[in-house]
Amino acid sequence: MTAHILSRMVSAEFLKLRRRRSLLWWSLILCCLTVPVVYAVLAVLHVTDAAHYGPAGGAENLGHSLEALSLLGGIAGVMIGATAGAGDLGAGVFRDLVATGRSRLALFGVRLPGALALFVPLIIAGLAIATVCSILLAGSLANPSATLVLHYAAWLLVATTLPLILALGISSLLGSRTITVGVLLGWQLAAGPILGQLGFLGRLRDGISVLATDRLLPVPSGRGGDVAASMPLAVALVVIAAWAAVALGAGAWRTRTMDA
Amino acid sequence: MTTLPLRGDHGAFAIETLGLTKRFGARAAVDSVDLRVPTGCAFGFLGPNGAGKTTLIRTVLGLTPASAGTVSILGLPQPDQRVAALAQVGAIIEEPRFHRHLTGRENLAVAAAVRGPEAEGRIEAVLERVGLSDRAAERVGAYSMGMRQRLGIARCLLSDPALLILDEPMNGVDPAGIHELRRMFRDLVDEGRTVFLSSHLLDEIEKTCDAVAIVDQGRLITQGLMSEVAGPVKNTVVIGCDDPERARILLGNHRAVRGVTTAAGRLHVQLVSGNDAAAAVNRTLVEAGLAVFHVEPERVSLEDRFLEITSRLGVAS
Numbered sequence: 379m380t381a382h383i384l385s386r387m388v389s390a391e392f393l394k395l396r397r398r399r400s401l402l403w404w405s406l407i408l409c410c411l412t413v414p415v416v417y418a419v420l421a422v423l424h425v426t427d428a429a430h431y432g433p434a435g436g437a438e439n440l441g442h443s444l445e446a447l448s449l450l451g452g453i454a455g456v457m458i459g460a461t462a463g464a465g466d467l468g469a470g471v472f473r474d475l476v477a478t479g480r481s482r483l484a485l486f487g488v489r490l491p492g493a494l495a496l497f498v499p500l501i502i503a504g505l506a507i508a509t510v511c512s513i514l515l516a517g518s519l520a521n522p523s524a525t526l527v528l529h530y531a532a533w534l535l536v537a538t539t540l541p542l543i544l545a546l547g548i549s550s551l552l553g554s555r556t557i558t559v560g561v562l563l564g565w566q567l568a569a570g571p572i573l574g575q576l577g578f579l580g581r582l583r584d585g586i587s588v589l590a591t592d593r594l595l596p597v598p599s600g601r602g603g604d605v606a607a608s609m610p611l612a613v614a615l616v617v618i619a620a621w622a623a624v625a626l627g628a629g630a631w632r633t634r635t636m637d638a
Numbered sequence: 639m640t641t642l643p644l645r646g647d648h649g650a651f652a653i654e655t656l657g658l659t660k661r662f663g664a665r666a667a668v669d670s671v672d673l674r675v676p677t678g679c680a681f682g683f684l685g686p687n688g689a690g691k692t693t694l695i696r697t698v699l700g701l702t703p704a705s706a707g708t709v710s711i712l713g714l715p716q717p718d719q720r721v722a723a724l725a726q727v728g729a730i731i732e733e734p735r736f737h738r739h740l741t742g743r744e745n746l747a748v749a750a751a752v753r754g755p756e757a758e759g760r761i762e763a764v765l766e767r768v769g770l771s772d773r774a775a776e777r778v779g780a781y782s783m784g785m786r787q788r789l790g791i792a793r794c795l796l797s798d799p800a801l802l803i804l805d806e807p808m809n810g811v812d813p814a815g816i817h818e819l820r821r822m823f824r825d826l827v828d829e830g831r832t833v834f835l836s837s838h839l840l841d842e843i844e845k846t847c848d849a850v851a852i853v854d855q856g857r858l859i860t861q862g863l864m865s866e867v868a869g870p871v872k873n874t875v876v877i878g879c880d881d882p883e884r885a886r887i888l889l890g891n892h893r894a895v896r897g898v899t900t901a902a903g904r905l906h907v908q909l910v911s912g913n914d915a916a917a918a919v920n921r922t923l924v925e926a927g928l929a930v931f932h933v934e935p936e937r938v939s940l941e942d943r944f945l946e947i948t949s950r951l952g953v954a955s
Contacts, residue, residue, distance in 0.1 A: 383754055390751035397739055470735030471748075474793065477699050477731065479724025480752045638701035 379484055387484065391492020394465055401461055402496075405454040409500040410507060412450055413443050417511040424517070436519025437526060440512035441597050444530050447508060448591075451501045451538035452566055459545030460558040462493035463629060467553045473638040486633040489546055490626070494539065501538050505531055529596035537591040540618055541566055544587070547625025551632045574605050584609050590617035650713025652677045652801045652832035653698060658707035660690075660697045667693040669856035670707065675834055675849075677712075677800075680827050682843035682864070683836040684940075685853040686948055691836045692732055694853070695805055699729055712800055725753075728799035730807060734790025738779035742770055742789050745778055749793045757796040764792040769818070783810025791822070802826065805836045820846050844868055844940040852947055859947050868940040875916050877905040877923070878932030885923055894918045906936060 396402060420434035433439075466472040466485070475485055505527075513521050522530075541562060549558035570588035573579065583589060583605045592599065592606040593614035606614075653675035660668040668690045675681045685691045696702045698709050700717050709716040711723035736745045743761065750757035765771045768788040778786065787807055794802050808816050823833045823846050837843050843850060844864065851861035860867060873896075879885050882900050889898045889907060894915035896908040909915035916933065923930050 383751070386751035386755075386758070390748040393744060394737055394740065394748065397737075397744065399739075465737070469737045471737060473696075473701050473731055474729070474735065474749065475752050476701055477724060477727070477729045478749070478752050478797070479721040479727075481721075485752070638696070 379481070384484070384488065387488040388491045388495065391462065391488050392495045395458060395462060395493060395496045398461065401457060405458060405497070405500055408450040408454040409447070409504040413447055413504055413508045414511060416443060416446065417508075417515060421515050424515075433515055433517030433519050435512040435515030435517065435521075437512070437522040438519070439515075440508060440522045440527075440530065441595075441599070443508045443512065444505065444534055445595075445599055447501075447504050448534055448537040449567070451504060451534070452541040453563065454500065455497055455538045455540075455542030456545040456559055456562045456566065458493050458497050459542035459547075460549040460555045460562070462489045463546040463549030464553055464555040464558065467550075468555060476638040482634045483630060486550060486630050489550070490543065493542060493546060497539065497542055498535070501534060502531075505534055526596055533591070533594040533596065536594055536618060540587060540591055540622060543622045544625045547622075547627070547629035550629030551625075553632075553636075584613055585617055587617065587621045590614040590621075650677070650710065651675055652681070652712060653834065654710045655694075655698065656708045658694070658697060658709060659705045660693050660702065661705040666705075666856050668697060668704075671853070671856075671858045673851060673858055673861065675832065675851075677832050678827065678830055679848040680823055680833045680835060680846050682847035682850040682940075683834060683853070684838070684840065684843060684850060684944060686838070689853045690856040691853060692805055693856075695729070695731055695803055695836060699724070699727070699731070699803070701731070725797060726800040727803060728791075728794025728797050728801075729803040729805075730787075730790045730794060731803075731805050733806065733809065734786050734793070736778040736786065736789065739777060741775050741777055742781065742785075742792075743774040745789065746774075746793060746796060750796050753797050756798070760796050760798065764795040767795065768792045768822075784812060784815045787811055787819075788815075791819075799831060801832045801834065803834045803836075806838070807835060808837060808839050808842055816842065840939075840941040840944055850940065852944060854948050864940070868938055868943050870935040870937050873909040873912055873915070874936040875907050875909065875919070876932070876934055876936050877907055877919070877930065878903070879905070879923060880929040880931075884926075885928055888922060888926055888928075889919060892919060892922060904932070 417434050420431070420439070423431040424434055466475060476482060509522065509527050545558050545562050548562065549555055552558055566588060570586050574583050574586050574589045589606045590609065593609045593611065598607045651674045653673060655671050655673045658668055658671045658673070659666060671694060683691055697704050698711065700720050712726055714723040716723060737748065740748065743765065746761045746765070747758070750761055762771070765774045768791050770785065770788055770792060773781070773785065778789065781789065787810060791804070791807065794804070807819060811819060820842065823835070826833050835843060835847060847864055849861070849863050850867050852859045877885065882903055882905055885905055886898055886900055889895045889905070894910055896910050898905055898907045900906070907919060909919065920930055920933055
């Protein structure tokens with residue numbers, strides 16, 4: 379298979395996602411529009427009651443806003459990943475694509491770059507908006523340094539693309555977008571964080587994907603708790619890579635072996 | 639009835655299966671089928687609902703693995719040369735399905751991206767060929783079933799296929815559309831392609847196809863040229879006249895007649911030979927003062943043949 383065919387297949391995946399209007403709008407809202415709204419509210423509070431509310435911007439508030447963006451962007455990532463993974467099956471065109479003779483692994487393999495082509499620009503735009511707001515509204519607070527912003531960017535990309543990858547793999551495995559979104563949002567927003575609070579699980583909690591990504595935060599937050607803070611960086615990277623590999627492996631296996 | 643002389647230049651059949659079997663648990667959906675689809679013809683694939691038609695197509699295309707037997711497509715053994723074979727095949731399985739949120743043209747672009755750059759260059763031409771150029775910018779969700787069928791055929795044509803496998807392509811198409819499709823299928827055959835039509839519309843198959851196979855309960859019941867399966871019954875004519883009973887008595891001892899029966903006011907006359915005997919019989923009736931208003935060769939339609947075969951199987955089982 380030539381690079382040209384591969385790039386056209388990735389473009390086709392991107393087209394399939396981009397033309398889903400509701401998916402695009404919700405992703406846009408979650409990644410790009412919510413953060414400036416939050417900054418606007420904080421700015422209004424600061425202007426109306428400066429004694430109780432500090433400036434909306436600054437490095438610390440950037441961290442808070444990006445943690446929120448990681449949650450919202452993670453939701454968008456789950457939606458995009460689940461759609462990319464189960465879109466062909468749901469539409470009933472998977473068998474037509476298989477009947478072209480093209481490798482099933484190639485059909486699966488182009489889903490991820492196609493999904494990332496839609497998602498990554500959105501999340502980077504959200505990051506850029508948050509950074510600009512944090513600088514413009516810093517007031518007396520310290521501006522975030524370029525190093526800090528880059529560190530946050532790296533963490534944000536990992537924290538939001540991992541749910542996308544998990545969703546893509548699981549929806550390819552299950553063949554259902556709806557079930558995948560439900561399961562993963564439950565894991566990301568509820569089950570993962572709750573398990574992280576169960577002390578009797580000990581170091582088993584290192585295997586929780588949400589906590590592993592929180593370990594990459596440039597400034598430790600309360601969200602990951604002691605587990606994320608004490609997790610060795612190498613362990614966090616291995617856990618993240620393992621989650622991604624297992625999800626993609628399961629999706630690829632199912633795509634390769636299922637009856638079309 | 640297994641003599642199918644039509645073969646391509648390379649001597650291979652468009653589709654050839656030997657002992658092809660597909661089991662789901664203990665049930666054989668396709669049971670030891672030896673199918674030979676000649677190249678360069680329209681081939682009808684008939685069977686009642688649940689006969690195993692779609693399962694056989696899916697197995698031939700490698701969408702589901704066979705339990706036993708061999709398959710070759712255009713002379714290329716499967717699955718060893720699957721990529722090379724399927725590059726020359728366009729297929730609609732069960733019904734044409736598309737991304738409903740994409741336009742017709744975008745759906746073809748998605749399929750063409752998987753096929754390769756040559757296919758991308760054919761998008762406008764195939765849209766024109768199936769008469770969808772004017773509607774190609776509309777979302778497929780707004781298409782009628784007939785339009786989706788035509789778009790499905792357009793998708794098949796993207797690969798400039800030597801073999802088209804179309805599962806129930808007439809479903810949801812209005813009579814004018816069916817007429818257009820029939821003409822298109824014949825044009826495709828005239829271009830040297832093989833068109834494999836799976837359908838339950840017996841009349842359409844009879845009008846469109848050169849050869850036919852009938853399956854039931856997963857088994858291949860018969861296959862052959864259409865003229866062998868359906869068509870004129872050798873040396874038999876149907877005669878209409880003003881006094882069928884007197885005519886029957888007159889022909890009972892006629893030297894050109896082997897046997898005569900009446901049904902629905904018509905005489906069904908088995909002749910000892912062809913046209914001369916028919917002329918002699920007609921002359922006898924006219925000279926006896928009978929008014930003969932109808933003489934034609936007796937035909938067995940594909941529908942008669944199909945019902946005869948499938949009802950016989952029903953009784954047997």
